[in-house]
Amino acid sequence: MRILLIHSDYLRYKTKSKTKIAEKIEDEKKGGEFDNALVVFTAVEREDEKDADNIIESAVSEIMNVSAQVKPDNVIIYPYAHLSSSLSSPDAAKNILKGMESKLKEKDVSVSRIPFGWYKSFEISCKGHPLSELSRTITVKPKEEEKAEEEPSKWYILSKGELHDPEGYEYENEDLRKLMLYELGKMESSGEEPPHVKLMREKGLSDYEPSAHVGHLRWYPKGRLIRDLLSDYVYNLVTEYGAMPVETPIMYDLADEAIRTHADKFGERQYRMGTKKELMLRFACCFGAFRILSDSFLTWKNLPVGLYELSTYSFRLEKRGEVVGLKRLRGFTMPDFHSVCRDIPQSMEEFERQITMCMQTGDDLNVNYEVIFRATQDFFDENKEWMYKAAEKVGKPMLLEILPRRKHYWISKMDFAAIDYLGRPIENPTIQIDVESAERFDINYINEKEEEEYPIIIHCSPTGSIERVIGSLLEKTAIELREDPKKMPMLPVWLSPIQVRVIPIAERHFDFALSLAEYLKDSNIRVDVDERSETVGKKIRNAGKEWVPYTIVIGDNELGKEQVTVNIRETNEKVLMDKDELIARIHAEVKGMPVRKLPLPVKLSKRVNF
RNA sequence: GCCCUAGUGGCUUAGCCGGUAGAGCGAUGCCUUGGUAAGGCAUAGAUCGGGGGUUCGAAUCCCCCCUGGGGCUCCA
Structure with missing residues (x-):
C-alpha cells in the first residue's frame, strides 16, 4: 500500500461520474467539505491482498502516528490509484479501505472515507508545515511482533527417560554442552573462521564461483568425486531401507495453489524468476515428490511408501552474511527421503527406523552427531512414552525442545548435528513428521474400508546436505589435529x-x-x-x-x-x-x-x- | 538487513604517518637421476578488490560499492 498524507486547512470534493467499479453511495456522500483534515491518499496494491488485516493494522498505526503529531480534526481516507503501478483488485481495495475506516472509528477518530470508483473534483489546501506532506509505503509486516509475543520453547536434557534442566545438567559430553549453549543462544564466539573453508580450497575440492551468485560453488575433480561417492553411499543406504529413487524438476509454477502455499511458508528465502510464468526454484525435493504422490494411487497395503531424491540442487536465497563455506550455501545437494505413512502410529514406527538409519550414517562416515529432539507440547503430552523410547535408539543424552504450539508443518522432528572446530553445530540429518502436506497437496490413500484418507508424511535426510557432510569431515580433521598435533589429518x-x-x-x-x-x-x-x-x-x-x-x-x-x-x-x-x-x-x-x-x-x- | 574486520601475482604475505610494489610457495626452463616431509640456478607472472575524490604524485588519506570472515538476526 502506498499512502500520501496531506495535512490541509480544508478539503472539498464532488463526485462527477461513475466508473465501472464505482461503489454505491447515498446522496450525502456525493460531496463534502472538511476543515483541518489529514487527507490520506491511498493506493491499495496487489501485495496487500495476501494479508489484508496486517496491512490495515499497519496503515492505521501509521495514520495514528502522524495524527498524534499534527492533531487534525478530521481524517479523510481518499482512494487514489495513481500512487502505484501495481494495484490490487477493486474489491480488495474497497475492503481494505473500509477496514481502515472502521479501525480508525474504533479509535474514536473522526474519519470519513471518500467514495471509491468515482471521478471526483477536489480542492485541497495544504498547510505547508514540515509534517504536512508525508508519504509512506506500507508492506506486510514481518512477523517480528508476533514472534516476540510467542511463548518460548521449553528446553530439557532427555536422558534415559528422564528430563533435566539444561543449565544445571552435568554434561559428560562436551559436544552436547556446546550444542545446548548454541541453541539457547549462550555461545561465546572466538571470531575465527571455520577451518574447512581453507581446507576445501587447499585440497582442491571446491571454491567460490565469483561469476555466480554468492553461495554457489564450483567443484574440482577431487571434490566432485567425493560428492559422487557420498551420493552413491546415500543412494545405497536408502534403497536398503526401501526407498524408491526418483528425479523431479528443480523449478515449479507458483500458479499451482499447493505449490504457492508451501512455497510461501518458506518466506523470502526463495529464488523466484521474473519470467512470464511466475516460477520458483525448489528449496527441497518436497514439491516434486508430493506431486508424484498426489498423482499416484496409494492403498493401505502399499504403505509405508518411500520416495528418494538427491536434490542437485536445492536453492535457498539465504541472506548475506549467512552464507559460509560448506556450512550454509544457496545452492546445495540434499538427500531427501519422503515416506508416506497411514497414520501417526505408523509414522512413529517409521521414525524409529529412520533414527537407526541416521545413526548409521554417523557410524559409516565416522562423524559424531549430537541430537535435538523436538515436539509440540500436544504431541509430547500424548506420546511421551514413545518419545522416550525413540530417544533410547540414539543411546545417549540429547536436547529436547517442546514448542508450546505447532508453528510449522511438523509435530515432531529430530535433528542431528556435528559440532565444528569452533564448537558450533553443523545441522546434518533430520527426520520430521509432517501432518499438513498430504492435505495441501491432495495426497491420499484408500484405507481398509475403501475410504480415501490423508496420510502422514515423514521427511528425512539421512545425512543432511552433501556439502555439510564434506564440511563436517574437514572440520573433524582440524579438531583431531588440535587435540593431537602429531595426528595426520586425512579423509576416510x-x-x-x-x-x-x-x-x-x-x-x-x-x-x-x-x-x-x-x-x-x-x-x-x-x-x-x-x-x-x-x-x-x-x-x-x-x-x-x-x-x-x-x-x-x-x-x-x-x-x-x-x-x-x-x-x-x-x-x-x-x-x-x-x-x-x-x-x-x-x-x-x-x-x-x-x-x-x-x-x-x-x-x-x-x-x-x- | 545491521555492526565489526579484512581484501597486494594462482596461494601465503611484506610495504600502509603519500614518492609509483618486495619475498616465499606454486608455475616454466636448465642443472641435478636421487632412498622417505621443501636440491640448485634462472625466467615469467600484480590494472595493489572495483569506482570516485584529495594531491604535483595514492597500495598508503577520504567517500561509495563489491567480495571474504566474525557477530546480531535467520536456517519452514
Missing part, C-alpha cells in the same frame, strides 16, 4: 580421491611404478604415479599435503621384487608388504562403501593444479 580411505601414490626415484623405475599402479588399479584402487623429476623428499611431502593414505617409493631395491615398502599415513609407519596384502588391507578399509574410479590423470606430470 573410501573417500580419499587418491588412495595410493607410487613414487619412482629415477626414470629407470618408471615402468615398474606404472605397472604396479596398473595392478592396483585393476583391483579398484585409486592410484597415481608421481613421475615428475623432483626429489623423493619433495614427492613424499607433496603426497602428505594431498592426504594420500598410502605412499610407495620405488627404487633399485624394489625393482622386480614382490614386496614394497608402504608408507601408511594414518600410523606414520613404513611397512614392508606384498602388493596383494596392500590391496587386501585397502579393500577391508573400504568394505561396504561405494567405489569410483580416479577422475584424474595417473601421471602427476599431466595433472592440472586447481
Whole structure:
C-alpha cells in the first residue's frame, strides 16, 4: 500500500461520474467539505491482498502516528490509484479501505472515507508545515511482533527417560554442552573462521564461483568425486531401507495453489524468476515428490511408501552474511527421503527406523552427531512414552525442545548435528513428521474400508546436505589435529580421491611404478604415479599435503621384487608388504562403501593444479 | 538487513604517518637421476578488490560499492 498524507486547512470534493467499479453511495456522500483534515491518499496494491488485516493494522498505526503529531480534526481516507503501478483488485481495495475506516472509528477518530470508483473534483489546501506532506509505503509486516509475543520453547536434557534442566545438567559430553549453549543462544564466539573453508580450497575440492551468485560453488575433480561417492553411499543406504529413487524438476509454477502455499511458508528465502510464468526454484525435493504422490494411487497395503531424491540442487536465497563455506550455501545437494505413512502410529514406527538409519550414517562416515529432539507440547503430552523410547535408539543424552504450539508443518522432528572446530553445530540429518502436506497437496490413500484418507508424511535426510557432510569431515580433521598435533589429518580411505601414490626415484623405475599402479588399479584402487623429476623428499611431502593414505617409493631395491615398502599415513609407519596384502588391507578399509574410479590423470606430470 | 574486520601475482604475505610494489610457495626452463616431509640456478607472472575524490604524485588519506570472515538476526 502506498499512502500520501496531506495535512490541509480544508478539503472539498464532488463526485462527477461513475466508473465501472464505482461503489454505491447515498446522496450525502456525493460531496463534502472538511476543515483541518489529514487527507490520506491511498493506493491499495496487489501485495496487500495476501494479508489484508496486517496491512490495515499497519496503515492505521501509521495514520495514528502522524495524527498524534499534527492533531487534525478530521481524517479523510481518499482512494487514489495513481500512487502505484501495481494495484490490487477493486474489491480488495474497497475492503481494505473500509477496514481502515472502521479501525480508525474504533479509535474514536473522526474519519470519513471518500467514495471509491468515482471521478471526483477536489480542492485541497495544504498547510505547508514540515509534517504536512508525508508519504509512506506500507508492506506486510514481518512477523517480528508476533514472534516476540510467542511463548518460548521449553528446553530439557532427555536422558534415559528422564528430563533435566539444561543449565544445571552435568554434561559428560562436551559436544552436547556446546550444542545446548548454541541453541539457547549462550555461545561465546572466538571470531575465527571455520577451518574447512581453507581446507576445501587447499585440497582442491571446491571454491567460490565469483561469476555466480554468492553461495554457489564450483567443484574440482577431487571434490566432485567425493560428492559422487557420498551420493552413491546415500543412494545405497536408502534403497536398503526401501526407498524408491526418483528425479523431479528443480523449478515449479507458483500458479499451482499447493505449490504457492508451501512455497510461501518458506518466506523470502526463495529464488523466484521474473519470467512470464511466475516460477520458483525448489528449496527441497518436497514439491516434486508430493506431486508424484498426489498423482499416484496409494492403498493401505502399499504403505509405508518411500520416495528418494538427491536434490542437485536445492536453492535457498539465504541472506548475506549467512552464507559460509560448506556450512550454509544457496545452492546445495540434499538427500531427501519422503515416506508416506497411514497414520501417526505408523509414522512413529517409521521414525524409529529412520533414527537407526541416521545413526548409521554417523557410524559409516565416522562423524559424531549430537541430537535435538523436538515436539509440540500436544504431541509430547500424548506420546511421551514413545518419545522416550525413540530417544533410547540414539543411546545417549540429547536436547529436547517442546514448542508450546505447532508453528510449522511438523509435530515432531529430530535433528542431528556435528559440532565444528569452533564448537558450533553443523545441522546434518533430520527426520520430521509432517501432518499438513498430504492435505495441501491432495495426497491420499484408500484405507481398509475403501475410504480415501490423508496420510502422514515423514521427511528425512539421512545425512543432511552433501556439502555439510564434506564440511563436517574437514572440520573433524582440524579438531583431531588440535587435540593431537602429531595426528595426520586425512579423509576416510573410501573417500580419499587418491588412495595410493607410487613414487619412482629415477626414470629407470618408471615402468615398474606404472605397472604396479596398473595392478592396483585393476583391483579398484585409486592410484597415481608421481613421475615428475623432483626429489623423493619433495614427492613424499607433496603426497602428505594431498592426504594420500598410502605412499610407495620405488627404487633399485624394489625393482622386480614382490614386496614394497608402504608408507601408511594414518600410523606414520613404513611397512614392508606384498602388493596383494596392500590391496587386501585397502579393500577391508573400504568394505561396504561405494567405489569410483580416479577422475584424474595417473601421471602427476599431466595433472592440472586447481 | 545491521555492526565489526579484512581484501597486494594462482596461494601465503611484506610495504600502509603519500614518492609509483618486495619475498616465499606454486608455475616454466636448465642443472641435478636421487632412498622417505621443501636440491640448485634462472625466467615469467600484480590494472595493489572495483569506482570516485584529495594531491604535483595514492597500495598508503577520504567517500561509495563489491567480495571474504566474525557477530546480531535467520536456517519452514
